Amino acid sequence: MILGIETSCDETAAALVTADGEIVTTVVASQDELHARFGGVVPEVASRRHLELIVPVIEEALGEAEIDAVAVTSHPGLIGALLVGVSAAKALAWARRLPLVPVNHLHGHVASLYLRPLDLEPPFTCLLASGGHTMLVDVQERGGFRVLGTTLDDAAGEAFDKGARLLGLGYPGGKEIDALAKQGDPAAYDFPVARVPGLDFSFSGLKTALLYKVRDLPAAELEARKADLAASYQHAIVRALVERIEATGAERVAVVGGVAANSELRAALPGAALAPLPLCTDNAAMIASAARYAEPVPYPDYLSLDARPTA
Amino acid sequence: MQTVTSSPEATEALAAGLAEHLSAGDVVAVSGELGAGKTTFVRGAARALGVTGPVSSPTFTIGHRYEAPVPVAHLDLYRIAGLDPEEWGDLEPYFDGTIAFVEWPEHGGDWLPAARAVVTLKHVDESHRSVRIDCDPGL
Numbered sequence: 001m002i003l004g005i006e007t008s009c010d011e012t013a014a015a016l017v018t019a020d021g022e023i024v025t026t027v028v029a030s031q032d033e034l035h036a037r038f039g040g041v042v043p044e045v046a047s048r049r050h051l052e053l054i055v056p057v058i059e060e061a062l063g064e065a066e067i068d069a070v071a072v073t074s075h076p077g078l079i080g081a082l083l084v085g086v087s088a089a090k091a092l093a094w095a096r097r098l099p100l101v102p103v104n105h106l107h108g109h110v111a112s113l114y115l116r117p118l119d120l121e122p123p124f125t126c127l128l129a130s131g132g133h134t135m136l137v138d139v140q141e142r143g144g145f146r147v148l149g150t151t152l153d154d155a156a157g158e159a160f161d162k163g164a165r166l167l168g169l170g171y172p173g174g175k176e177i178d179a180l181a182k183q184g185d186p187a188a189y190d191f192p193v194a195r196v197p198g199l200d201f202s203f204s205g206l207k208t209a210l211l212y213k214v215r216d217l218p219a220a221e222l223e224a225r226k227a228d229l230a231a232s233y234q235h236a237i238v239r240a241l242v243e244r245i246e247a248t249g250a251e252r253v254a255v256v257g258g259v260a261a262n263s264e265l266r267a268a269l270p271g272a273a274l275a276p277l278p279l280c281t282d283n284a285a286m287i288a289s290a291a292r293y294a295e296p297v298p299y300p301d302y303l304s305l306d307a308r309p310t311a
Numbered sequence: 312m313q314t315v316t317s318s319p320e321a322t323e324a325l326a327a328g329l330a331e332h333l334s335a336g337d338v339v340a341v342s343g344e345l346g347a348g349k350t351t352f353v354r355g356a357a358r359a360l361g362v363t364g365p366v367s368s369p370t371f372t373i374g375h376r377y378e379a380p381v382p383v384a385h386l387d388l389y390r391i392a393g394l395d396p397e398e399w400g401d402l403e404p405y406f407d408g409t410i411a412f413v414e415w416p417e418h419g420g421d422w423l424p425a426a427r428a429v430v431t432l433k434h435v436d437e438s439h440r441s442v443r444i445d446c447d448p449g450l
Binding site: 009046047048076077078079080081130131132150151152153154155157158161162165166200204207208209211212309310 | 398
């Protein structure tokens with residue numbers, strides 16, 4: 001049994017996962033509600049909230065369970081936020097004389113696919129698309145992956161959020177655009193899909209194109225064309241993601257990260273493996289899952305373990 | 312100085328020119344609306360300072376730190392309403408021994424270290440940006 005802890009960005013999370021990938025408990029204290037209230041802006045940097053939430057979240061996930069190891073996201077992320085999780089994990093593992101498994105947050109996202117009942121076996125090509133990250137990876141074994149392409153500027157989830165802001169929609173932006181796009185015509189506007197070499201992504205030009213479309217429309221007409229703009233903008237993001245996946249020639253495809261919730265993306269990739277939605281956004285079950293295939297640091301060698309901002 | 316650039320590449324080149332004058336401990340504030348080219352500007356400077364990997368937007372992650380002869384930090388305060396002392400503690404490590412670029416510096420309040428250069432980007436039209444760089448007199 002592994003206790004996973006995740007504090008790399010906005011979510012404070014803890015989960016218990018068995019050695020064969022069964023989720024026993026998973027607790028996520030989300031800041032979504034706060035974000036919604038403040039239009040996507042965090043009223044405070046994450047670490048203070050992580051600090052308030054980490055003990056109750058771990059207590060709720062752990063209960064009276066006997067565990068064999070503690071896993072924690074050690075990189076990449078905001079240093080102060082990561083340190084809250086890393087310090088809690090060290091203290092808990094130390095007190096119980098357990099090994100500690102530092103986990104790369106991005107490996108965690110891919111390892112959400114290894115949890116039961118999905119229990120996906122490599123090889124497959126995986127799109128990881130969230131607010132902070134967008135990359136395409138080749139997975140040959142559960143212990144790792146090879147990066148095929150990554151965003152050169154904005155992440156896909158960020159493109160959704162900033163697009164929603166430009167259109168005057170609420171937060172979370174991805175959900176708002178997805179809903180409005182259903183009433184619009186995806187062919188109404190031709191947004192450019194950036195041509196970058198290889199399998200990399202670029203979304204910042206798309207964001208700028210939307211900005212100018214919005215600026216050029218008189219206010220009254222903007223209201224009437226909003227659904228068309230949302231549909232066309234979403235279509236351009238999805239097309240960029242799908243084109244890159246298709247360019248790999250992969251037969252088995254999986255999608256992880258918050259953008260996996262997008263309905264047009266799901267419809268465009270009917271054969272893709274998708275983790276259940278609560279496991280697509282940041283959570284700790286995926287961290288415990290990744291720890292099953294990572295190198296544990298034995299007690300007490302991890303006391304000097306540091307959080308790292310970089311992947 | 313103030314100039315108008317006609318492409319992202321030209322904005323990057325301008326940033327590379329500024330980067331030549333920067334050293335460890337320097338902070339550069341980069342202001343401008345969505346899509347004005349802030350991340351593009353930081354990318355140009357980071358390249359000139361020896362960063363080789365992708366320089367992507369830190370909007371969601373808030374801070375990126377890149378290894379280079381002098382490490383480069385790239386912060387984005389877009390999602391932060393206003394810094395207070397505890398939050399400053401979260402960001403402080405990014406300024407330690409780095410050349411730090413800060414997007415949305417106006418959200419930093421009084422807590423940001425004084426900037427050696429202030430870059431202001433504005434939309435002119437879809438491909439042109441006006442770039443104004445105000446430097447500390449010592450730079």
